[in-house]
Amino acid sequence: MKIHKEVVRVYSFNEDGELLPEEKDTINQLAKMPLDSLDLEAVSVVTNIYRVAQGLRNKMEREVLSKHGLSWTSFSILYDLWIWKSVETKKLAELTAVSKATISNITKTLEKKELVYRKSDSRDRRITYVSITDQGKLVMEELYPQFHRGEVDIVSSLSENEQKNVSELLRRVIRENQF
Amino acid sequence: MKIHKEVVRVYSFNEDGELLPEEKDTINQLAKMPLDSLDLEAVSVVTNIYRVAQGLRNKMEREVLSKHGLSWTSFSILYDLWIWKSVETKKLAELTAVSKATISNITKTLEKKELVYRKSDSRDRRITYVSITDQGKLVMEELYPQFHRGEVDIVSSLSENEQKNVSELLRRVIRENQF
DNA sequence: TCAAAATCGTTAGCTATGAAACGATATTAC
DNA sequence: GTAATATCGTTTCATAGCTAACGATTTTGA
Incomplete structure (x- = not known):
């Protein structure tokens, strides 16, 4: 039986919710976005919301719904x-x-x-x-x-x-x- | 091309984030859970998180990612x-x-x-x-x-x-x- | 040294998901 | 009254997603 996982993270963050240096560099250089034009707080909110939502879904499917x-x-x-x-x-x-x-x-x-x-x-x-x-x-x-x-x-x-x-x-x- | 939608809501809530009377009744009577045993605040947090997460995903897929x-x-x-x-x-x-x-x-x-x-x-x-x-x-x-x-x-x-x-x-x- | 075990990516087979097309039915317009 | 239009649910065809099985490798152990 299929248990949907799908905790898809866009950003790679460290434990304190900070973007990694490699991410900052790429965004800065390749997308030509100076770091002070990045809204890191927005990135953090959005990423955390998404992660909790998927964790929630996974937990429920695994621990409760899979029984049936x-x-x-x-x-x-x-x-x-x-x-x-x-x-x-x-x-x-x-x-x-x-x-x-x-x-x-x-x-x-x-x-x-x-x-x-x-x-x-x-x-x-x-x-x-x-x-x-x-x-x-x-x-x-x-x-x-x-x-x-x-x-x-x-x-x-x-x-x-x-x-x-x-x-x-x-x-x-x-x-x-x-x- | 497929654009993933999937805003799956478990609860039906009104605009103020309150469970509808029909939901309360069913949960109360059929699941035999007295209303004061329900943690409505937890339900609200969890539902809102999920709804924002899916809204986010939909918006991005529709407005940004679908271009490619x-x-x-x-x-x-x-x-x-x-x-x-x-x-x-x-x-x-x-x-x-x-x-x-x-x-x-x-x-x-x-x-x-x-x-x-x-x-x-x-x-x-x-x-x-x-x-x-x-x-x-x-x-x-x-x-x-x-x-x-x-x-x-x-x-x-x-x-x-x-x-x-x-x-x-x-x-x-x-x-x-x-x- | 060489057979057993571990590792890695793909394939097979399933459900989920959406857009678009389709077929059946109802409604509207003239 | 009938032809055009609208509505509704299903089917079709594509990708997404999982587990389990598989085939090809590499590593390990005796």
Whole structure:
């Protein structure tokens, strides 16, 4: 079963979050960017966010989702179906923000595992509803508490205030960028 | 050409970063987790991090990397080769933290685009070096400044101090989790 | 010295992912 | 009323990504 890894780092950083001399040199000389034109703080923020996000995904897939052979995306689709019971394919694509084609493929896989089933609308035959099965519910009831424990775990080195702080700042980034 | 999107959200949140009533109900009733046992702050941190990370990747792939048909991962491999000139396949896999098999496939694609070339070691024939071509260098010299502008852009709604703050907290998360 | 073990990169086989094309169905315009 | 248009989900074809198996080497150990 496939466990998606993909912790792709762009920069090579040392432990203190500093660019290596080789990186500075290349950027400086080849891209003709003087070092004082580089916003190292922005580089650092962006890189750290990305690294945490991928670490998070890896940890969850490895420690929780792999038990039922689910990828992060499969899990998030199953989560949506758990919450909303029955959702049109189109709506599901919007909720999870992946393409219709991907939804089509993933629900097909989930259907093979008998965690969801599909049924087309009797009035408008273009529409297909995807629903969670009882077995799918059981899986979510087992996995969700573990998933949540993982979330708590990951940020446990931050105090409650620090967590609030990070959340608020990130929410601002999300809002400003319309992510 | 494929542009990786994948903004997979697990939770459905409202604009203020609150779980929807339907989510609370399902988690409460089906997973038998009383709401006061849920760490909503942790959920919020983790979700916001993931959302920013994916927004970042999407924005870069859409606005910068697609010009040369590069995915995030291809770009990061090309970046490493730009910095280090010539790297063994094995080392490249460690640097970018993807599997050797993936490196093999991606460098094959990059080789088709004539941005890199491969050559095996004459002493130890098991080893293959991947190097950036002149054309690859040109692409990086064009793309890197745009990539960096994107990074600066994304966090521009945070002050310098707030950026430092986020970076430091995230670095703690990275360190504690060994991400 | 030479067989066993380790190392390295590629291939095979799977899921995931997107864009674009397609086929079926509904809606709109005239 | 029917032809053009729009909508929806699937299929097709490409890359990305993983694990596991493989083939070619090199190193090790007795």
